[in-house]
Amino acid sequence: MPAGGGWAAMFPDEVWEHVFSFLAADGDRNAVSLVCRGWHSIERRSRRRIFVGNCYAVAPAVAVRRFPNVRVVSIKGKPHFADFNLVPSDWGGRADAWIAAMAEGWPLLEELHLKRMVVTDECLELIARSFKNFRVLALSFCEGVSTAGLAAIAANCRNLRELDLQETVVEENCVHWLSHFPESSTSLVNLSIASLEEDVNLAVLEHLVSRCTNLKTLKLNYAVPLDRLVNLLRRAPQLANLGTGRFTAEYRPELFSKLESAFASCKSMKSLSGICEAVPEYLPAIYPICDGLTSLNLCDAPVNGASLTKLVSRCKNLQRLWVMDVIEDDGLAAVASSCKLLQELRVLPCDPYGADPVSLTEHGLVTVSAGCSMLRSVLYFCRQMTNAALFAVARSSPDLTCFRLCIIDPHTPDYVTQEPLDAGFSAIVESCKDLRRLSVSGLLTDNVFRSVGASADRLEMLSIAFAGDSDAGLHYILSGCKSLRKLEIRDCPFGDKALLANAAKLETMRSLWMSSCFVSLGACRSLAQKMPLLNVEVMDEKKRGGSWDSQPDDCPVEKLYVYRTVAGRRSDTPPCVWTL
Amino acid sequence: MSTTLEMERSSTQPVVDYEETALTLGLPGVSRAGGWDQQERKRGFSETVHLLDGSSGIEPRGGEDLGDESPDCAASGADRRRASKERVVGWPPVRSHRKNALRGCTYVKVAVDGAPYLRKVDLETYSGYHHLLTALHEMFSCFTIRDRRLVDPVKGTDYVPTYEDKDGDWMLVGDVPWK
Numbered sequence: 001m002p003a004g005g006g007w008a009a010m011f012p013d014e015v016w017e018h019v020f021s022f023l024a025a026d027g028d029r030n031a032v033s034l035v036c037r038g039w040h041s042i043e044r045r046s047r048r049r050i051f052v053g054n055c056y057a058v059a060p061a062v063a064v065r066r067f068p069n070v071r072v073v074s075i076k077g078k079p080h081f082a083d084f085n086l087v088p089s090d091w092g093g094r095a096d097a098w099i100a101a102m103a104e105g106w107p108l109l110e111e112l113h114l115k116r117m118v119v120t121d122e123c124l125e126l127i128a129r130s131f132k133n134f135r136v137l138a139l140s141f142c143e144g145v146s147t148a149g150l151a152a153i154a155a156n157c158r159n160l161r162e163l164d165l166q167e168t169v170v171e172e173n174c175v176h177w178l179s180h181f182p183e184s185s186t187s188l189v190n191l192s193i194a195s196l197e198e199d200v201n202l203a204v205l206e207h208l209v210s211r212c213t214n215l216k217t218l219k220l221n222y223a224v225p226l227d228r229l230v231n232l233l234r235r236a237p238q239l240a241n242l243g244t245g246r247f248t249a250e251y252r253p254e255l256f257s258k259l260e261s262a263f264a265s266c267k268s269m270k271s272l273s274g275i276c277e278a279v280p281e282y283l284p285a286i287y288p289i290c291d292g293l294t295s296l297n298l299c300d301a302p303v304n305g306a307s308l309t310k311l312v313s314r315c316k317n318l319q320r321l322w323v324m325d326v327i328e329d330d331g332l333a334a335v336a337s338s339c340k341l342l343q344e345l346r347v348l349p350c351d352p353y354g355a356d357p358v359s360l361t362e363h364g365l366v367t368v369s370a371g372c373s374m375l376r377s378v379l380y381f382c383r384q385m386t387n388a389a390l391f392a393v394a395r396s397s398p399d400l401t402c403f404r405l406c407i408i409d410p411h412t413p414d415y416v417t418q419e420p421l422d423a424g425f426s427a428i429v430e431s432c433k434d435l436r437r438l439s440v441s442g443l444l445t446d447n448v449f450r451s452v453g454a455s456a457d458r459l460e461m462l463s464i465a466f467a468g469d470s471d472a473g474l475h476y477i478l479s480g481c482k483s484l485r486k487l488e489i490r491d492c493p494f495g496d497k498a499l500l501a502n503a504a505k506l507e508t509m510r511s512l513w514m515s516s517c518f519v520s521l522g523a524c525r526s527l528a529q530k531m532p533l534l535n536v537e538v539m540d541e542k543k544r545g546g547s548w549d550s551q552p553d554d555c556p557v558e559k560l561y562v563y564r565t566v567a568g569r570r571s572d573t574p575p576c577v578w579t580l
Numbered sequence: 581m582s583t584t585l586e587m588e589r590s591s592t593q594p595v596v597d598y599e600e601t602a603l604t605l606g607l608p609g610v611s612r613a614g615g616w617d618q619q620e621r622k623r624g625f626s627e628t629v630h631l632l633d634g635s636s637g638i639e640p641r642g643g644e645d646l647g648d649e650s651p652d653c654a655a656s657g658a659d660r661r662r663a664s665k666e667r668v669v670g671w672p673p674v675r676s677h678r679k680n681a682l683r684g685c686t687y688v689k690v691a692v693d694g695a696p697y698l699r700k701v702d703l704e705t706y707s708g709y710h711h712l713l714t715a716l717h718e719m720f721s722c723f724t725i726r727d728r729r730l731v732d733p734v735k736g737t738d739y740v741p742t743y744e745d746k747d748g749d750w751m752l753v754g755d756v757p758w759k
Binding site: 081083084085086167348349352353381406408410465490491 | 667668669670673
């Protein structure tokens, strides 16, 4: 082998770049960059996409400097449990520093994907000014922007292809923001505004949709009524992904038939969502597209099970189904027999806090697992479960990659045997060798975690709530689970011993969240001291400006977030957060 | 999330012994053995709320009232257990911050003292209190509406519409603007 740079100098840089362009996976590109300095240099200059799983893991300027020619960037901010109000609202995840660094270092940036970050109008204005080739703005689960910021994007991003605000909270202070898309703007391919709560100017929207002939994805908000949906569909029969607004109106036969024929003219429709508050009378208008649908999201449609069943039974090519528990076991039985290509099932609770009996039980899950041999991903909320049902799922769906079960009442045992659900979940991890994501619930002892630690070799994300008996449970996980990247735990009797014994493991993971467990400040201090490449953040929302330094070691830590980083302590922690 | 409307007897009328005509209350399918009998006749609305609210997740006040339930009333026991659990932050793990998600949950249970079963109404379908009371009158058609009260034509007792708010307090219907 030639020494020094000779290895890389075998071919001109362009050749290596071309070779590397076939490496899509970040892991592969990272590996390539470790081979030698030459490759490191070529690789970093040719990398076009980067993914930052934790915005605080690396300093923005460092990332921008290392990869000067990035076109597409994805960044995630807050921990997942922020979705359930467990993370203090001022915790952080601000996008400012990133966008400022990108504006300076990546003028040719085309796509920005942010998840769970705090974005401001100033950020949007900076984006609008800085990136002349900007094409895609995707903000999911973000907050902090207003429609004034969206107006700036609309007005200035001449080649904007995608504006996607999935689940992002937007302050709606600029009513006419849609009008800021200039007449000449015809490039939109994706406009997703379902999270907006106020009215948009429908005439302007209709005109925008008319002139954007490449529009493939249109997700409307609740404020768009059914009759205007007809107009929009007529202007965009080429749509592949539709999110309707409200799907409720007094029944009028002529509206029904207009809606039905509008759907019938959409020959390319693959995905349907919205259907907010659907009334049964209008659901049949959707039938013309059912055969072609691969994805159906009915989580905003609390319609009776029978109507849902009729609809879903016609969707023979469905790969993804998101639905509420009002579909009941009978509806899921129909899914099992009609939707043979189903890969992903999500069943969410219509009334999470009520305890009204809903006829959705473990049987629905077992039936779908048995009937749909391609099932890979499950998110299932229910009120009762048995080990037997979990054994059945483990047997009939060994190829599951994601299994998230939420039994709504904490500590619920197998309702037939009254035993913990350890055996059932153990069967799942032992059978499903490719499992990458797991959420457990119900009555669980430390034993289940022994199985998880030992068997779940490919598991990357694990969520635990109200489970376990002692530190042993946490120890089993941290000393096993070879591929674990993200661990989030709430309300479990896990504490200091397991944490400190497995400190090194935490550096191999992206992050650990523990809230309402038995962790003490002293242990956190030790952990921080032992592991300089980890940020150990403790949080207590009652503490505003008081000093953490003076707290004793035995002070309990209500919320703990540990993540690996090369950026050191962050400088934007609010008063309720302390980095040890 | 759910609230219960309840008709409460106004206190001015003398108590009439109507044992022969008394209707019993309880959950469907629950056997009425043992200690329940004593409770039935004298059951005021508070206990009714507890029995029937047991399935709505609202924490009952004075849950000890139901101490002498019979052992085979497993269904109501389970409901009570559920009802007495406080709501935990962020559990179950569903996102519900959007107005839209809450929009669908406008159903409330209506119980009338002395009626054999409850009804459920969707508040969204009514444009105002009068509309609501008219509809309730139709549902519990043995009563008539006078002013904002339902009146039992046989006994002349007034029924005053009340509801339990999210703090667990009983409020007179009509004070808060309809929206």
